[in-house]
Amino acid sequence: xxxxxxxxxxxxxxxxxxxxxxxxxxxxxxxxxxxxxxxxxxxxxxxxxxxxxxxxxxxxxxxxxxxxxxxxxxxxxxxxxxxxxxxxxxxxxxxxxxxxxxxxxxxxxxxxxxxxxxxxxxxxxxxxxxxxxxxxxxxxxxxxxxxxxxxxxxxxxxxxxxxxxxxxxxxxxxxxxxxxxxxxxxxxxxxxxxxxxxxxxxxxxxxxxxxxxxxxxxxxxxxxxxxxxxxxxx
Amino acid sequence: xxxxxxxxxxxxxxxxxxxxxxxxxxxxxxxxxxxxxxxxxxxxxxxxxxxxxxxxxxxxxxxxxxxxxxx
Numbered sequence: 001x002x003x004x005x006x007x008x009x010x011x012x013x014x015x016x017x018x019x020x021x022x023x024x025x026x027x028x029x030x031x032x033x034x035x036x037x038x039x040x041x042x043x044x045x046x047x048x049x050x051x052x053x054x055x056x057x058x059x060x061x062x063x064x065x066x067x068x069x070x071x072x073x074x075x076x077x078x079x080x081x082x083x084x085x086x087x088x089x090x091x092x093x094x095x096x097x098x099x100x101x102x103x104x105x106x107x108x109x110x111x112x113x114x115x116x117x118x119x120x121x122x123x124x125x126x127x128x129x130x131x132x133x134x135x136x137x138x139x140x141x142x143x144x145x146x147x148x149x150x151x152x153x154x155x156x157x158x159x160x161x162x163x164x165x166x167x168x169x170x171x172x173x174x175x176x177x178x179x180x181x182x183x184x185x186x187x188x189x190x191x192x193x194x195x196x197x198x199x200x201x202x203x204x205x206x207x208x209x210x211x212x213x214x215x216x217x218x219x220x221x222x223x224x225x226x227x228x229x230x231x232x233x234x
Numbered sequence: 235x236x237x238x239x240x241x242x243x244x245x246x247x248x249x250x251x252x253x254x255x256x257x258x259x260x261x262x263x264x265x266x267x268x269x270x271x272x273x274x275x276x277x278x279x280x281x282x283x284x285x286x287x288x289x290x291x292x293x294x295x296x297x298x299x300x301x302x303x304x305x
Contacts, residue, residue: 007259050247053254073258087261098259109249217245225253 002078003041005059006223007088008067009099011035016062021046021055029081031088034095036072037063038084046075060223068103070095071223098228105172105191106221108200112163112186113215153179160186163207163216170200175226185214189226197221 003021011030020026020039028035037059046052053074060071078084088095160178163186168174171190178186192200197220204218 004261048255053250057250057254071253071258073256073260074254076261078261083262090262107253109253111245111249219246219249222249222253225257228257228259 001041001044002038002081002084003046004072004076004078004084005037005039005056006063006072007070007095007099008035008037008063009033009103010067013066016059016065018059018062019055020059021052026059029084029088031085032092034088034092034099036084036088041077044077046077048074057223064106064223068099069223070098070102070228071225094229102191102224102227104193105224105227106194106197107224107226108171108190108192108197108218108220109222110167110186110188110190110204110219111184111217112160112188113217114183114185114213156185159211159214163211163214164188166203166207167200170196170203173227191224191227192221194221 005020005026008028011028011034015026015028015037018026022039022041022043024039024041026037026039028037056074060069063069078087157178160176164174164176167188167190171192173191174188176186176188180187190200201218204216208216
């Protein structure tokens, strides 16, 4: 089986001499001016254990030194070289556009955590509600509680916006989700020019001191996983 | 943060998982990760930030690997 790590530009530049999964060498299967970086696998299925996940990630990161890179989802395998070539040929236009889109950029991840979520609960607090002796009293209390929750959610969204906006200014593209869990105010990804990474981190530090009630955690630089959009839907 | 003092390493690992298993280019080749695998990874790591919603998202991703990504 052939395991695929990434789609790259400039396939004639040798891939880094680092081991891929199962310790096998990385190799490039070129197609026109792009290529797929692969390694041979004896397994029909790669276990998603931490060591393997990092191995995939390390390989993709190493490629970013000399190439524009479209990271491929972990665990993608093909039966033979011809199947990989066919894939490159079918999606050549999309891959080329994707490589151009992320050239010179890296992805930075951000998670913003509430430092004190008890101060701003986002789900109903059952203890605040009166015992349902009277249906009317219960409904009124419930309504009041809902209104409070609504206010808190709005405050949360406004805060997420205040944090996201200055960071988005340093990015070409962004993705974000607010309140995936009550504790996780903001989960975002930013496509940032490599030279801007330091400035981005500085901005994160600044926001950390500006908003003491939340904690910003920045990870990366990552390969641009969140900013590739190539599919096999056709 | 009450019971969840997250270490940077845990967040990094969570971010890696979110990317490597749920994002990136999807090719016609076999995605060899099953729903069970994905659930086990998340459960096994006992990550405090792992929500039911995340697991649900992963479940959907694993069931239909052929779809638009990253927008």
